[in-house]
Amino acid sequence: MLHAVPVEDRPALEPGVVAASVYANGQRLADIDVDDAGAWATRPGHVVWIGLLEPSEALLARVQRQFGLHELAIEDARKAHQRPKLEQYGDCVFIVARTAHMVDGRISFGETHIFVGKGYIVSVRHGASTSYAPVRQRAESCPTVLSHGEDYILYALLDFIVDNYMPVLETVNAEVEEVEDKVVAGELGQSEVMRLYMLRRDLLRLRNAASALVDVCRRVQRVEVRPIEASMQPLFRDVTDHIHRVQDEIDALREVLAFAFEASMMAGQVQQTHISRRLAAWAAILAVPTAVAGIYGMNFEFMPELKWQYGYVVVLGAVTTICLTLYYRLRKSGWL
Amino acid sequence: MLHAVPVEDRPALEPGVVAASVYANGQRLADIDVDDAGAWATRPGHVVWIGLLEPSEALLARVQRQFGLHELAIEDARKAHQRPKLEQYGDCVFIVARTAHMVDGRISFGETHIFVGKGYIVSVRHGASTSYAPVRQRAESCPTVLSHGEDYILYALLDFIVDNYMPVLETVNAEVEEVEDKVVAGELGQSEVMRLYMLRRDLLRLRNAASALVDVCRRVQRVEVRPIEASMQPLFRDVTDHIHRVQDEIDALREVLAFAFEASMMAGQVQQTHISRRLAAWAAILAVPTAVAGIYGMNFEFMPELKWQYGYVVVLGAVTTICLTLYYRLRKSGWL
Amino acid sequence: MLHAVPVEDRPALEPGVVAASVYANGQRLADIDVDDAGAWATRPGHVVWIGLLEPSEALLARVQRQFGLHELAIEDARKAHQRPKLEQYGDCVFIVARTAHMVDGRISFGETHIFVGKGYIVSVRHGASTSYAPVRQRAESCPTVLSHGEDYILYALLDFIVDNYMPVLETVNAEVEEVEDKVVAGELGQSEVMRLYMLRRDLLRLRNAASALVDVCRRVQRVEVRPIEASMQPLFRDVTDHIHRVQDEIDALREVLAFAFEASMMAGQVQQTHISRRLAAWAAILAVPTAVAGIYGMNFEFMPELKWQYGYVVVLGAVTTICLTLYYRLRKSGWL
Amino acid sequence: MLHAVPVEDRPALEPGVVAASVYANGQRLADIDVDDAGAWATRPGHVVWIGLLEPSEALLARVQRQFGLHELAIEDARKAHQRPKLEQYGDCVFIVARTAHMVDGRISFGETHIFVGKGYIVSVRHGASTSYAPVRQRAESCPTVLSHGEDYILYALLDFIVDNYMPVLETVNAEVEEVEDKVVAGELGQSEVMRLYMLRRDLLRLRNAASALVDVCRRVQRVEVRPIEASMQPLFRDVTDHIHRVQDEIDALREVLAFAFEASMMAGQVQQTHISRRLAAWAAILAVPTAVAGIYGMNFEFMPELKWQYGYVVVLGAVTTICLTLYYRLRKSGWL
């Protein structure tokens, strides 16, 4: 007979196991041992929910034995860096999702693998993903919906993953707007170029993660071997819609950054033309005293002007007049 | 029994409610209370039309109760910034549309959420959208079409939203042409770069809003659970066609701005080459007097030319001749 | 009874009506009054063909009444600037096509709206489109094909519209080749940039018009409510094929202009590098006499070289030698 | 009765006809007259194969009469510059293909039109296409396959056309590699820009021709009115596969040229930055003697340094020291 640990004195969990409970009628019945999970899952109306965090191979193998999970799915769950996807093995659905959240102002990606089958759901977290404890609390506080079993838990997990993208998007959005202001003001320096580049890279990875998640969410609604309950369909559609919105906004931000690149190239060219013109204008103005001084600095014996009483004053005056005239004309024509 | 307020003494509406009326046979029967709306909607041949403007949660909840609206749709209607879309919940169709109009020379976006079901239509406005009073007036002045019920009202709302895009497009069009003239004239400065950038951003958002609306309009024609009356189909096709034209023109404008960017880069390069050449040409001309004056400014004791009577005049003449020759040759070759 | 005007004394047509005739057995039976058109159209084996040019609202309304044309189609026909499209209203097909022809060396766009139904065809021209008189003449000279009725007339109109695109394409082609020659020769100035820009805009509009026409032509072959006679199908396929070729060539020209832009940027950069190098090379050469002359122009009392008999000649010789050596080395390395 | 010319004394062919023979059981039975072709074609087990080269209208009309070819196909065959395509007119298949081969180091395009029907195949060559004599020889040397009739001849023609693209591709490939080497070495001059531009144009046209041919080859396998014999299907699939490979390689080359453009822009920019820096560095070094010489060239009466015995030597030494120090520091920082 299965040993049901009463909820109140929940045992210390073994390493790699974040939670392992069985639910019935929308309420947690007991915290269980991983090795009893398979037996609990077969009881009608009972759902086993196991959460693993970077589990050892041995632990994964024990979970695999409990629910008869497919070897290839277990292989994927063992190594992270899988492609986000939804795979069906017999009547078990295997989902790989990329998670995103902010850590110290930079986007941090993690991976969650989910196994859903009749009477059980197993989540495996890799890397910098947030704990799913809030999902568990929310689910346990709504017995009505939780009584829909593994479908509801799957929805709650996906919804949580998708919701976590929102603050990431907002942060990136704010950064884009900051860079954008610099571009428009023509104040782009080496460090802004670097920031723009990092933003584009981050957005690329974010988009790849989000767009794969859109696919996963869409396909989860149409899994043939384990059809989602009709009454749960709107929930999954809502999650799909939210991740779709994330993807739309990422695409818009990506296009905005492409515009910013082009605008910065234009602004840079405008600026260079401006500098070239100013340089040319000043060179022209300075050429006058240089040429004149050069000429009257020559040592010819017979240069009548050098003998004139007011030669120096006249020359200085003429040079100044020409320079000022040049200055005003260049100023008027926009070169200065 | 339902309390029907005679049309002539329309009651002061509660905050958040812009209009709440019941129609039958294409005519307004009465202004009603939100809490009676559900009962009126079930009467055969009666249509309830409620218009809300940034309603409170409580008000939305009361409307939800009247028509049994789905929790997820209500959640979307509560927070703006939803993705334009068409969603079906049971026999209720939920539409999110982005609206656009000009406010102080800048495009201002708003959101309208519409719930349509058997016997009722509810619109919820968020942000800078125009009032739908003109739609109501137009509908009430055409009893024949209004007698088609909620389908016609839905059409009238979508048609109004789409028509409002036209003046926005015209304004943007005019701005594009202005920037275009500057680009072609090569008169692009920092402020034009900024304007071009802002135009591209605005067009991006406009296109995202319009293209999502194209999808919504297309799908509204093919909703399965609440099929549009056959005789109304051409009306919806016409709206789809109009928003499609808006989208086509936005796409053309976007491409035009991309051309303008490239043309401006070319024009800028042509200009820089021109300036470099002029600079080089003037430098060449000025190098002559500088070199000659330098040589005859040296203090060697034995420089025979310095003793010549006409040394100075000859040198001045030679320098002038060389400079003029250079000038004409550079002019002829297009460098000056 | 209908009043049939004998063909020989064709009456003066009312304003806005270019032609209004009835055909039977492939021959023009009579010129008719717009207000009799509906009655003629219902006679078996008879086809009414009406050509309008920017008709008044009243005239359009009369035509509408004759054939029971749909309100929305009439609305579109009233205002030009519609999207090219094919719309079905009951058993009437409504087509909007954009026409293109050359006026004073610039592409001029017009619009033609066509209504085709059982026994009638109505064309409405807007803007700078060519008269359809040649279509009428050609049709009337081929009784055999004209006896196929409105299908044949529709084909003849579309074929004429498509054929008119060909000379436009050839003109644009010639212009592209001219600009291309300048780009390749590196002779691009401000006016060529402007021309390239205008060409790209024109091609964009031409492509939008042509590609929409491809859609219209394709769909006309598959209209369900008024299927095209099987024997006429190859004719429509031929028109589709021709407009498709126009579109293919426009796309190729567009790509060619994009290449030309990139080639011009490269050529410009090559040129600037060339100018920078020459400038640097000349500056280096000129630096020698400048530095030397500066040094011997100093007024120190004890500068032994200044006293030497051949100081001046030696210095002049040394400077010349160094300058020539520099010149030949820079020349060899491609900087001059 | 038909007049069968014995194969050995083949008559002089009329102008425009390259070959006209009848085949049975995989062997050439006789060379025939164009005007007998139709009759021969109807004999069971006989196939007429006619090759035309830029035929006159009259000759085309005679061929048309023999096999009842469709007017629109004949019209296309009359004028070259058709779009590559496959068209079905009754039980006759009409194919337009673009051919490519090298003439004097440049790609030369031609056009071949093919009519295939029950018992006959007619090819019409336009422009710079290669003779199909080798196809005829190969076919005649394989009686077994030739006995499959017109299907095999069609395959042999298409295979020959596709095989002719290969050497063209190889030539272009070699040219791309050459330009690529220059780009990577940063040795791009005006003539390389021109060559790169011409290559891109040629590749564009080649791709358009090849990609249209892919379509034609694919559709020939699925012609409904004259289905290809099952045993011939792999042959046609093989041709499709080969032209597909040509298209894949063209696409790769196009992308490579786009990369080369971008790399050349980067290399050019790197080079310009390099030149600007060197120019600036030399200007800085030369500014030292210029400034010093200028100061000691002033004519003030009271400049104590000028009187010093070693003033000149000290100044020269100081200037040299500063210049050398500058030189080494700039060299170390990569500016020289």
Added chain:
Amino acid sequence: MLHAVPVEDRPALEPGVVAASVYANGQRLADIDVDDAGAWATRPGHVVWIGLLEPSEALLARVQRQFGLHELAIEDARKAHQRPKLEQYGDCVFIVARTAHMVDGRISFGETHIFVGKGYIVSVRHGASTSYAPVRQRAESCPTVLSHGEDYILYALLDFIVDNYMPVLETVNAEVEEVEDKVVAGELGQSEVMRLYMLRRDLLRLRNAASALVDVCRRVQRVEVRPIEASMQPLFRDVTDHIHRVQDEIDALREVLAFAFEASMMAGQVQQTHISRRLAAWAAILAVPTAVAGIYGMNFEFMPELKWQYGYVVVLGAVTTICLTLYYRLRKSGWL
């Protein structure tokens, strides 16, 4: 009777044959002669596995005779440089795959052609591909799976080919990151441009190879004439998934390199603007002593300042003050 060589004394293989064995019940029964292969293959439960390496035409012809391979497939297998593809000839599936692995730090591509039919599998290696010995060892060590026959061997080969892409991808990834660091640091020189260019070319070829392999893997799951056993399907799906991940990462790297190009253009422009400004600023500072020294170097007789006792000191002081003021103001404004 077939001559079965006992496994222990495996005969020296003929040139071009890497391995030729027959398997039954998941175990190697014997090494066989190529000319007996056909007979072994027809025995129920027996699978012949032949590995060829750049075989001679004669050897290929013998293999062809044994299994009745299609002439066109053999032609492809003879010449390498085929397009990756899956082709069906009767009940034989022919696969062309491109292989990739690292040789001396550069990607090296090879080609493998596979023939799979009832009871046999033949692999033909061309170019720089890795030996399939490890595949053979792995298969032979798993009798259970090997007992699935040719399907399993096909899977093992494809899995090995796909797994070999991974280290290639990692190497490229590391190189991209290196170049990226240089771009972001603005340290891009001619050699980095060249490396970036080579990376893009390599990635293009890698992507073409991988994306064609995705197609092949997908289609292998849906081959109609020789359906894959249901229990083997997940294995093939897993291979498809892995090559798909490779393709996704290549696409991401390609986009990253495009960003790097744009960032480097921006950084280059920022740098040039910076240099231009510094150059201009120094020119402005140096213009002061030059102009002043020029003026006081003129030889006018009546220049009162030249007679002043402190003229020289005052002028030197004034020049120094102006220069320092300029320096600090330019520094503050970011030009220095």
